[in-house]
Amino acid sequence: MKKISSLFIFMLLIYLGISTIFMDFHFVGKFGAILGKYNREIFGYFSYIYPFLLLLPLWFAYKKNLTAKELGNFFLAILLIFLALLILQALLFTPPHNGKLANSFINMLSPYIGIAGVWLFWFMLVGVIYLLFANRLKALLNANVKKEKLIIDENNNAVIIKEKIEQEIQETSETVAEKNEKKSHKEEKKPSIKLVKNPLETLQQKDMSSKPTKKQNRNINITKKEKESLSTLIKSTQKDNEQKPLQDKNIKKENKKIQEVKIVKTLEENEKFLASIEKGAIDKPENFQLPPIEYLQNPPKEKQEINEAEIDSKVTELISKLKQFKIEGDVVRTYSGPLVTTFEFKPAPHIKVSKILNLADDLAMALRAQTIRIQAPVPGKDVVGIEIPNSKFETIYLREIIDSDIFKKAASPLTLALGKDIVGKPFITDLKKLPHLLIAGTTGSGKSVGINSMLISLLYRNSPDRLKLLMIDPKMLEFSIYNDIPHLLTPVITSSKQAVVALSNMVAEMERRYQLMSQLKTKNIEGYNKKASKVGLPELPYIVVIIDELADLMMTSGKDVEYSIARLAQMARASGIHLIVATQRPSVDVVTGLIKANLPARISFRVGQKIDSKVILDSIGAESLLGRGDMLFTPPGAAGIIRLHAPWVSEQEIEQIVEFLKAQREPEYEERFLAETLESGSTSTTNASGEELDELYEEAKEIILSERKTSISYLQRRLQIGYNRAARIIEQLENMGVLSAPNAKGSREILL
Incomplete structure (x- = not known):
């Protein structure tokens, strides 16, 4: 059906072009004459050529097997170019040769903007065409050029091999000639050895000749060993010539494989996790106004598109580098995101997974990458995940996450905006389900920005009546910006002694809440608040305790802090008290076994060593992260580790939000x-x-x-x-x- 419709359109365009040029009743018929007449009137001079010009893009669209979206973009480009050419014709020529269509358009605009304005409109139209379609055209051309270069390189290699063999044959023949020259002192003339295409055949022909002359014997006096060396060289040349078409076939097969690689835009495992988050409308506070979204910076309108040509080149390069290390297999799927591109590599059956894991540093050097993370194997799949950094990093803005549908539709007031996943989709989690969070990351890894994003996402959903914060900041720098907001239970605590007392009192608050809940015979804070509102008792707010540097507290008051954190982590979930504990140094003396056992949900930004990654995540990988908010997240009960990228939020944005909150209510x-x-x-x-x-x-x-x-x-x-x-x-x-x-x-x- 496609062939028939394409053939019909081709013939129709050719008939339209002939009818316009030869507007003769006997030659093109009555219908053709009318068609040609109106075509000239509407499109002017351009009517003589555009039917034939349209044959080229039509042929291109037919051969390329474009998808519906690509076909729509392609014909939109043709339509805009067609419109630009019509307007240019109307500006350059006078009626009736400039075409009625474009002429009426100019006559409509010129009273308002003049001819100068129409020219500017034309230049703007050309600019729009360039901005919309130039990058896609370049990507298409680059892909074709790279494929041609690949074939040319293989051909050149074959030519170089052939030239080397011929050179070796020539050098061998010259050495034979020199030896013969030394031996034949009686001869007055030097023997001449002619280099032929197949010396062995020439030798055989001369041996078979019945009456060889003395001159011939002198000219070709070659020993048995020399004959053998020449014959081996000739055989190797013949083998290379036989292997050349096979190499070309292999190149074509590899190109087909690259074209068959599936580019995935969503991750099934992430979709399942996000689907488990409770959906619903959140109650808006009556006597308090939540911060407007306008305080957060807008992301740029021009977003980075997936460069398929670049992905294809990376696939080719990755497979070739793995082959150098004697690892065979195919890339079956790729994910492209803001910071990294992930390749799902399916190794051959005889390849060990441990062998691939040990090649992370070698592959990073071979691919000239900053760092490479290898996930072997990907949970639930028969592939190995190889994550390679992009050449250009995309900045993720907090507004993208706060303004996303998934964040707006989340029912939990303790929804945290974590950032985007490796395919660029917004990712959130519910602190109530975690129910506590342990965070680690070295200086410059983006840990502070990630924590600030979580805090801002909480402030965007909760009034001071629903949420209270207890901030412990031994470094005295990270949380000072939040001082005096109405959500605080106490001023930001900077003293280690005060922190120990506050944590101890938080344990007492937990016990007090459990007594209140037992009186109303409820199991959790949600049930208590529902009954309390009916009885007339005040509702209990959620409390989130944020500790910025656990290592400092463990150094000064290790046992007391460990005891309080462990008790809260074990029991505080139902009472509405949740912990977010962060540290720069995730060593075993800071993140003890007791703390780890009670904080199952963990986030690791970039750490310095594999041992630190083992402590925080129970697996390696965090040492290979990129910084800039790049993180690994292990939700409780999940099969594997989720790689995310934290959003950026500036101090100026935080200050605006804090001032907005402080202006409404005193702490x-x-x-x-x-x-x-x-x-x-x-x-x-x-x-x-x-x-x-x-x-x-x-x-x-x-x-x-x-x-x-x-x-x-x-x-x-x-x-x-x-x-x-x-x-x-x-x-x-x-x-x-x-x-x-x-x-x-x-x-x-x-x-x-």
Whole structure:
């Protein structure tokens, strides 16, 4: 059917061209004369040539077996070029030879924009054609040129081999001539040896001749050994000539194999994982406005397209390099993403997987790659995954993930935006299901940017009433930007001693929540909040504890920190308390067996050594990552490791979001999480009853009673004192009966 329709269109175009040129009633008929007349009127001079010009692209489309999408793009390009040529003709020629179609178009535009504007419109149209289709045309031409070069190189190699053999034959003949010249002193003339195409045949013919002359015997006086050497050279030449068509066939087979390689745009295992995430609408807060998406940077509109020609060349190069190491097989599928291109290599049955794994460094050097990660084998498949960095890296923006359908449709308030997978699809996870996360990565690996992206994704979904954060930052730099946001339970903790106390108090909070849940006979925080809203009790917010540097805490208070983290990791899930623990040094003394056992979900950015990768992931691979947010993620219960790329979020974007949150509500810090630290840090006097009261107690009491505000941060600003002292005064006001104890949200009531 395709051949018949193509033939019909070909004949129709030829008939249209002939009818336009020879507009004779007897030659082309009545229909042809009318067709030619209207063709001239509508398209002008261009009507004489375009029917024949259209035959070329039609023939190209017929031969190439294009897909529906490629065919649509191809004919769109032809249509735009056709339109550009018609407008150019109308601008250069006068009626009636410039064509009615383009002339009416120019007459419509010229009153508004003038002839100069029409010319500019034409140049713009040409530019659009170039921008849309130049890259695809180059890629197509490059692919053809590379295939031609491959065949030319093989032919050249055959020619070079032939020339070398002929040169060796000539050198051998010359040495024979020199020997004969030394032996024949009686002869006056030097013997002449003529180089023939087949010396062995010539020798046989001369041996068979019945009456050889003396001159002939002198000219070709070749020993038995020399005959054998010449015959072996000739046989090798003949073998090469026989092998040449076989080599050409092998080249064609390899080219066919490369064309058959499937380029995959989605990963089944990732799709299954994302499908397990609960979908649904999330309740919007009533008294709080979530940050607008406009605070995040827009990704560039021009995205990198998959360069199939580049992938084909990489496949060819990869197979040839593996053959050098005596590893046979085929590339069956490829994935191309923002940072890496993955090749699924199916080795021959006799090839050991361990042999391929040991070639990571050799392949990286042979392919001139920064680093190569080999996944052998890919779980559930009979292939080996070879991940090679792209020549150009694509920046991933957080807005792409936050604004994606999969993030918007996720029902969990603790949905984390992790980034994109190796095919460029957005990837998220639910912290409630993890339920805790252990993160590792060296300096410059993108760990801090990845953690910031997770925090921002939480702030984009939750109000301070639904989510509270406890941030521990021993380095004093990473989380300082989040100070005073209303989601914080305490100011960002930078002291190791305070961190130990806060973690210990978080264990107490977990136990308190379990007591509350047992009273309402519920199993988790979701069930408790549903019943609490019906009964009239305050709902419990989720609490996420983020520790930026575990190594520092383990050095100062190892056992206490390990105990608190282990208890929270074991039991805190149902109470709505979740941990995100990060470290730069994932050694066994930092990430102990107890911590690892209770934090099954792990993310590893680039680490320095294989042993570090083994500690954090229980397998190697993290040492071969690229940095720039490149990570390996092991969700609990998953069969394998998922490679992801964290999104980029700048400090300016974080500052805008933080300022937006701070402008809506002041933070209401809960001093009970730093209770032990506060007792040792207050400055006070003693009253008659023996209770210690701060010297600013009365002033603070007057401020609270007059202005009816009970938050620690407000008292801190009014009295211009530190947080610890202000919190201690609030505690004294509670003991003196001025304020009530904090409720589930941490708020207090004035009792006087």
